[in-house]
Amino acid sequence: MNPEDKDPIETSEWLEAINSVIEEEGVDRASFLMTKLAKRLNEEGAIPTYNLTTPFRNSIPLKEEAQMPGDLFMERRIRSLIRWNALALVLRANKNDDDLGGHISTFSSAATLYDVGFNYFFRGSEGQLEDLIYYQGHSSPGIYARSFLEGYLHEEDLDNFRREVKKPGLSSYPHPWLMPDYWQFPTVSMGLGPIMGIYQAHIMRYMSARGLVPRNNRKVWVFCGDGEMDEPESKGAIALAGRESLENLIFVINCNLQRLDGPVRGNGKIIQELEGSFRGAGWNVIKVVWGRKWDPIMAKDKEGKLQDIMDAVLDGEMQNFKAKGGAYTRENFFAKDPDALKIVEDLTDEDIYRLNRGGHDPYKVYAAYHKAVNSSGAPTVILALTTKGYGVGSREADNTTHQVKKLSLDNIKAFRDKFNIPVTDEDIEQIPYVRPPEDSPEMQYLKKTRAKLGGPIPRRRKESKVLKMPDDKSFSKLYQGSEGRSISTTMATVRVITDLLKDKELGKRIVPIVPDEARTFGMEALFRQVGIYSSAGQNYEPEDADKVMWYKESKEGVMLEEGITEAGAFSAWTALATAYTNYDFPMIPFYLFYSMFGFQRIHDLAWAAGDSQAKGFLIGATSGRTTLNGEGLQHQDGHSHILSSTIPNCLSYDPTFSYEIAVIIKDGIQKMYVEQKNYFYYITTMNENYEHPPMPEGAEEGIIKGMYKLLPAKKPVIRLLGSGSILNESIKAKELLSTYGVESEVWSVTSFNLLRKDGMEVERINQLNPTKKEQKTYVEECFEDNPIPVVASTDYMRSYAEQIRPYVNSDYTVLGTDGFGRSDSRESLREFFEIDANSIVRAAAYTLHKNKIMDKAQLKKVYDDIEVDPLKPNPWEV
Ligand SMILES: Cc1ncc(C[n+]2csc(CCOP(=O)(O)OP(=O)(O)O)c2C)c(N)n1
Ligand SMILES: [Mg+2]
Numbered sequence: 001m002n003p004e005d006k007d008p009i010e011t012s013e014w015l016e017a018i019n020s021v022i023e024e025e026g027v028d029r030a031s032f033l034m035t036k037l038a039k040r041l042n043e044e045g046a047i048p049t050y051n052l053t054t055p056f057r058n059s060i061p062l063k064e065e066a067q068m069p070g071d072l073f074m075e076r077r078i079r080s081l082i083r084w085n086a087l088a089l090v091l092r093a094n095k096n097d098d099d100l101g102g103h104i105s106t107f108s109s110a111a112t113l114y115d116v117g118f119n120y121f122f123r124g125s126e127g128q129l130e131d132l133i134y135y136q137g138h139s140s141p142g143i144y145a146r147s148f149l150e151g152y153l154h155e156e157d158l159d160n161f162r163r164e165v166k167k168p169g170l171s172s173y174p175h176p177w178l179m180p181d182y183w184q185f186p187t188v189s190m191g192l193g194p195i196m197g198i199y200q201a202h203i204m205r206y207m208s209a210r211g212l213v214p215r216n217n218r219k220v221w222v223f224c225g226d227g228e229m230d231e232p233e234s235k236g237a238i239a240l241a242g243r244e245s246l247e248n249l250i251f252v253i254n255c256n257l258q259r260l261d262g263p264v265r266g267n268g269k270i271i272q273e274l275e276g277s278f279r280g281a282g283w284n285v286i287k288v289v290w291g292r293k294w295d296p297i298m299a300k301d302k303e304g305k306l307q308d309i310m311d312a313v314l315d316g317e318m319q320n321f322k323a324k325g326g327a328y329t330r331e332n333f334f335a336k337d338p339d340a341l342k343i344v345e346d347l348t349d350e351d352i353y354r355l356n357r358g359g360h361d362p363y364k365v366y367a368a369y370h371k372a373v374n375s376s377g378a379p380t381v382i383l384a385l386t387t388k389g390y391g392v393g394s395r396e397a398d399n400t401t402h403q404v405k406k407l408s409l410d411n412i413k414a415f416r417d418k419f420n421i422p423v424t425d426e427d428i429e430q431i432p433y434v435r436p437p438e439d440s441p442e443m444q445y446l447k448k449t450r451a452k453l454g455g456p457i458p459r460r461r462k463e464s465k466v467l468k469m470p471d472d473k474s475f476s477k478l479y480q481g482s483e484g485r486s487i488s489t490t491m492a493t494v495r496v497i498t499d500l501l502k503d504k505e506l507g508k509r510i511v512p513i514v515p516d517e518a519r520t521f522g523m524e525a526l527f528r529q530v531g532i533y534s535s536a537g538q539n540y541e542p543e544d545a546d547k548v549m550w551y552k553e554s555k556e557g558v559m560l561e562e563g564i565t566e567a568g569a570f571s572a573w574t575a576l577a578t579a580y581t582n583y584d585f586p587m588i589p590f591y592l593f594y595s596m597f598g599f600q601r602i603h604d605l606a607w608a609a610g611d612s613q614a615k616g617f618l619i620g621a622t623s624g625r626t627t628l629n630g631e632g633l634q635h636q637d638g639h640s641h642i643l644s645s646t647i648p649n650c651l652s653y654d655p656t657f658s659y660e661i662a663v664i665i666k667d668g669i670q671k672m673y674v675e676q677k678n679y680f681y682y683i684t685t686m687n688e689n690y691e692h693p694p695m696p697e698g699a700e701e702g703i704i705k706g707m708y709k710l711l712p713a714k715k716p717v718i719r720l721l722g723s724g725s726i727l728n729e730s731i732k733a734k735e736l737l738s739t740y741g742v743e744s745e746v747w748s749v750t751s752f753n754l755l756r757k758d759g760m761e762v763e764r765i766n767q768l769n770p771t772k773k774e775q776k777t778y779v780e781e782c783f784e785d786n787p788i789p790v791v792a793s794t795d796y797m798r799s800y801a802e803q804i805r806p807y808v809n810s811d812y813t814v815l816g817t818d819g820f821g822r823s824d825s826r827e828s829l830r831e832f833f834e835i836d837a838n839s840i841v842r843a844a845a846y847t848l849h850k851n852k853i854m855d856k857a858q859l860k861k862v863y864d865d866i867e868v869d870p871l872k873p874n875p876w877e878v
Contacts, residue, residue, distance in 0.1 A: 055310070084421045087392075102161065109359070109390050123218070125454060133458065149442075157170055200220045201220040206533050241283065284378050286380060359384030469670060469674060511589045560572055590619055594635065599620075624724055625795050629825055654794065656724055665681075686724060708747065720744050721801070726835050779808060793815040801815075813847050842866060
């Protein structure tokens with residue numbers, strides 16, 4: 001509530017003064033004066049509030065509203081049919097006992113917001129690149145209903161809503177993986193749409209600044225819920241959008257004031273709160289609060305009494321006004337001030353109930369969109385006031401409306417009547433879909449509007465350009481090994497990326513992305529070589545301008561230095577990794593990050609990238625629980641491969657040597673961009689320096705499949721598997737064991753995850769085809785000639801290597817790094833977690849003894865030599 005007015009006469013003098021400036025010199029001058037006054041106030045330590053929030057009413061004054069050119073009545077008829085079919089689709093999916101769910105209330109509040117977009121603004125993909133639209137996940141029934149009217153989906157499709165197993169039905173929510181020629185962006189996990197949309201707009205400008213794909217007037221539209229805005233991801237990147245002046249970005253926030261359990265801000269005002277946040281972040285804010293039926297009423301509010309009530313009313317009360325009707329609203333809203341009550345004295349209770357909210361008024365929504373698409377220099381957010389469950393009778397704005405999926409007959413009839421749906425009382429229990437004949441004016445109008453805008457949407461491009469493989473030089477250099485020098489796999493990876501950037505064919509498509517970690521990974525040479533993208537260029541002299549590797553920002557910069565935001569950097573990666581479909585221009589992004597701050601931090605975004613069929617490389621650098629020695633518990637990753645393995649189309653590798661990296665990246669480019677497989681790659685790399693041998697002949701196939709024999713033996717009695725930097729410990733263990741006359745083979749396991757996938761696949765094929773010749777898993781094939789005991793060691797939790805146990809037909813021992821990391825030297829850490837060469841020897845000796853290959857005396861000697869301590873604390877308990 002406003003503070004008490006101690007001197008109304010003085011107040012009105014000030015108001016008169018500003019009024020006369022507005023009238024005589026215009027709003028800009030008035031605004032200038034107010035800014036001056038505000039500055040003066042600031043000097044006294046006061047912070048005027050009007051900078052960030054405006055009164056609770058429409059941002060666009062009536063006289064400045066752009067006129068909607070189309071046929072309002074026709075559009076209402078079409079929209080009503082869409083509403084009905086959306087409702088029918090959900091109700092029909094829940095008529096039986098399948099309990100398939102679905103949502104009515106989200107779309108019913110958002111129908112006009114979408115419809116005005118479809119009718120006038122959203123560009124289709126015929127002959128141009130389409131607008132990129134992030135639909136609010138729970139509004140999917142409405143989007144399907146429109147596609148049904150447009151003739152793209154049929155009754156049978158609608159009846160397969162949420163039935164996707166037997167036939168290609170309709171996904172519950174937008175899922176490109178399941179509807180690859182339809183949905184472009186998975187959005188239903190709250191908050192991911194907003195952050196991915198912001199970075200999409202950022203990447204759109206990046207692609208355009210580099211001259212790869214002209215932006216033209218393409219837009220990114222993000223539709224989201226007001227409740228959804230509480231997710232940290234939703235608002236977490238809005239400052240970037242403001243800072244980068246992403247004028248190609250429009251947020252439409254459906255402010256129906258409710259989320260799932262109840263009001264979003266019962267005790268506050270979500271629209272005002274969001275206005276402040278977005279304006280503070282540099283956005284254009286357009287509030288669409290009241291519909292046109294309010295215009296004459298507002299015009300009568302000369303004293304601003306009604307406005308005062310509007311400014312003070314709580315969202316919790318606003319919800320009641322829709323749930324409890326006109327008489328209630330008169331008594332509990334207008335009656336707060338006698339003048340305000342008087343303004344509506346001629347209105348019936350029904351009239352008051354029908355005073356429409358801005359988000360349900362196509363004129364107001366049109367004016368807002370028109371302003372948004374025509375404004376420049378900043379992103380725009382539209383805050384539209386709506387009613388949750390709009391039109392569903394007694395369920396409108398009730399606290400449980402979110403989950404309504406069955407309606408009483410009365411509610412269905414009320415809905416039919418409100419929207420004049422041509423369904424008789426006789427038929428209504430069947431809840432039939434309604435689609436007018438092809439030659440009806442409605443169908444003609446619908447098709448014409450979309451044809452004008454470039455065809456129907458949503459549509460996703462399934463085909464993509466096939467790329468040529470890069471020059472083999474980028475990889476073959478690494479096949480030679482490090483030729484005596486000590487390097488890390490991170491360095492080797494950066495070398496491949498640097499070479500690929502220079503490739504004639506592919507170079508322009510390679511994008512290194514870092515979240516403020518380039519120096520950690522030894523990538524700072526790229527700052528100057530390819531430049532860091534900045535929409536502003538570089539308007540200052542960098543501190544290190546006189547250095548060779550100076551910090552070069554540029555409008556055409558290639559590298560994305562996204563700052564300390566793993567979620568942001570990952571969203572930028574996803575936008576590039578899906579550029580093959582969304583820009584018709586395949587890009588090959590490499591996102592390098594501290595592996596601990598990868599999947600663990602942004603797993604849901606990675607899951608969405610999988611759904612989006614992203615293609616590209618994720619490089620989990622400084623990985624391994626013991627390899628990143630000094631940094632300690634929060635940094636040392638011993639489980640990212642477990643996390644990456646949860647994403648079905650993510651292929652992950654834990655290589656040790658530079659040639660393995662070269663082979664994996666080369667194969668990745670081949671599979672993703674030439675063979676068009678829907679994979680993305682996760683590769684862990686380390687900061688430990690050691691020598692890299694040349695590639696053994698014929699190793700490629702094994703590297704790609706997940707394992708190959710690195711060091712053979714004449715008469716091996718044990719097989720040592722190692723991966724990542726721990727492979728070197730296995731190599732050392734082999735030498736140690738040989739001093740006891742124990743011969744061992746060493747295998748480099750590049751991916752336990754892929755070995756498991758192969759195992760599952762073969763196991764299943766055999767089960768399904770019991771009469772056919774049994775197939776062997778790759779692990780079985782590798783080991784079948786000599787089933788000796790196996791000891792596997794990795795820098796990851798034991799469960800990583802445990803995955804192949806079913807396919808190892810001999811004694812299998814796994815060593816790993818279960819437990820919290822801590823700071824110390826690599827040597828101490830490996831001893832602590834029991835994955836050093838001595839621990840491998842211990843495990844080998846024990847299993848050999850168990851298998852009666854090593855006698856007790858020798859076992860004791862080995863244990864004594866390596867000083868096995870039977871009382872050593874358990875690493876995952878301390
Ligand atoms: C990350 C995440 N958490 C929780 C949910 C479950 N959920 C689905 S919709 C919803 C409420 C959405 O409210 P709002 O964003 O206001 O959208 P509305 O339906 O009101 O338009 C919730 C909590 C989810 N989908 N994603
Ligand atoms: Mg809501």
